[in-house]
Amino acid sequence: MKKYQLMAPGPTPVPSQVLLAMAQPIIHHRTPEYEALYIEVRAGLKRLFQTSQDVIPLACSGTGAMEAAVVNTLSAGERVAVVRAGKFGERWVEICRAFGVDVIELPAPFGETVAPERVAETLRTHRGVKAVLTQHSESSTGVLHDVRGFATATRGTDAILIVDAVSSLGIADLPMDAWGVDVVVAGSQKGLMLPPGLGFCALSEKAWARGAASSLPKYYFDLAEERKFVAKNEAHFTPPVSIVVGLREVLRMLEAEGLENVFRRHGRLAQATRAGVEALGLEVFPRATPSPALTAIVSPRGIDSEKIVAAYAQSHNITIAGGQGEMKGRLFRLGHMGYAAEFDVIVALSALEQVLADLGVPVDFGAGIRAAQKVFAESSSRG
Numbered sequence: 001m002k003k004y005q006l007m008a009p010g011p012t013p014v015p016s017q018v019l020l021a022m023a024q025p026i027i028h029h030r031t032p033e034y035e036a037l038y039i040e041v042r043a044g045l046k047r048l049f050q051t052s053q054d055v056i057p058l059a060c061s062g063t064g065a066m067e068a069a070v071v072n073t074l075s076a077g078e079r080v081a082v083v084r085a086g087k088f089g090e091r092w093v094e095i096c097r098a099f100g101v102d103v104i105e106l107p108a109p110f111g112e113t114v115a116p117e118r119v120a121e122t123l124r125t126h127r128g129v130k131a132v133l134t135q136h137s138e139s140s141t142g143v144l145h146d147v148r149g150f151a152t153a154t155r156g157t158d159a160i161l162i163v164d165a166v167s168s169l170g171i172a173d174l175p176m177d178a179w180g181v182d183v184v185v186a187g188s189q190k191g192l193m194l195p196p197g198l199g200f201c202a203l204s205e206k207a208w209a210r211g212a213a214s215s216l217p218k219y220y221f222d223l224a225e226e227r228k229f230v231a232k233n234e235a236h237f238t239p240p241v242s243i244v245v246g247l248r249e250v251l252r253m254l255e256a257e258g259l260e261n262v263f264r265r266h267g268r269l270a271q272a273t274r275a276g277v278e279a280l281g282l283e284v285f286p287r288a289t290p291s292p293a294l295t296a297i298v299s300p301r302g303i304d305s306e307k308i309v310a311a312y313a314q315s316h317n318i319t320i321a322g323g324q325g326e327m328k329g330r331l332f333r334l335g336h337m338g339y340a341a342e343f344d345v346i347v348a349l350s351a352l353e354q355v356l357a358d359l360g361v362p363v364d365f366g367a368g369i370r371a372a373q374k375v376f377a378e379s380s381s382r383g
């Protein structure tokens with residue numbers, strides 16, 4: 001027997017109390033029981049997204065929620081600016097183009113970010129930019145973009161700011177209303193420690209107003225329609241009932257820990273992972289601010305990173321992730337988001353030491369773990 005461990009940057013492990021809650025018999029979604037469930041979830045989602053607006057759930061993965069954000073706020077032929085600094089930035093470009101939206105790309109090399117000043121400059125020099133689209137945590141490179149700076153750049157302009165927070169919600173602080181973010185997109189299988197299958201969109205008043213004028217085609221993903229049902233604590237179509245039941249459990253867990261502590265925990269896990277990796281002589285990939293959700297690591301010279309991913313799986317039954325797109329073969333990525341704690345980082349680093357040694361890389365056994373433990377010893381898990 002080899003104990004299975006899921007340490008990829010999504011999907012992420014689901015806590016046993018959540019699994020147990022989801023194992024209950026399915027309740028019907030047009031019943032007082034579902035309404036009571038949804039009343040609690042609806043309030044909890046607002047606190048999690050840090051907004052006074054209703055959060056709209058959708059039965060889809062994160063990409064479906066990204067598509068919903070586009071088709072509900074834009075029209076064909078309209079112009080947008082996209083921060084493209086990784087695979088998920090490219091996804092925004094692809095979705096927009098699929099719907100005939102005119103994209104101005106703000107590219108940055110993988111591992112880097114785009115300065116808010118470039119966003120401001122683009123809005124100044126190009127007329128009629130209706131939206132700025134970005135990731136918060138770009139999971140393909142492990143970079144955290146400066147969403148607060150982007151929000152400052154878009155505030156007071158005609159553009160709305162649309163943020164893919166699939167790998168940052170419940171991981172990195174993203175106070176939607178306070179920062180002035182117009183659309184926050186999220187998914188269930190990253191920081192929310194749920195099975196894949198539930199997406200979310202939250203819209204500001206500015207974004208809802210834009211929606212009223214949006215002419216892109218939509219039926220299942222019509223957020224204005226869905227909003228009417230949310231207001232009645234209902235769902236327009238059959239919701240993924242089990243995941244919503246799990247979500248109630250997750251929201252209770254996050255509230256018990258306190259959002260600030262949740263963010264602090266992720267920050268420490270990320271910091272310890274980076275320290276461990278560097279102590280083993282490896283290079284952490286991001287040149288820009290690293291995401292607290294995952295750590296992207298450059299494969300040692302001469303070693304295809306897919307070999308590292310395969311060795312984790314074959315020797316230790318641990319799932320991690322390789323590089324995506326142009327980074328395939330060059331990066332491997334360790335997730336430490338959601339249901340993750342100190343000893344998960346220790347396990348991931350300990351396995352890394354063994355994997356590297358097996359691949360012929362000289363390893364000072366214990367060096368990675370020691371560096372991580374030092375970070376834990378020197379930083380507090382509570383404020």
Ligand SMILES: *Cc1c(COP(=O)(O)O)cnc(C)c1O
Nearest residue numbers: 061062063088137139166167187
């Ligand atoms: C995981 C992820 C998504 C969504 O991917 P799906 O496979 O559709 O759930 C989108 N953006 C980012 C940044 C992600 O990490």
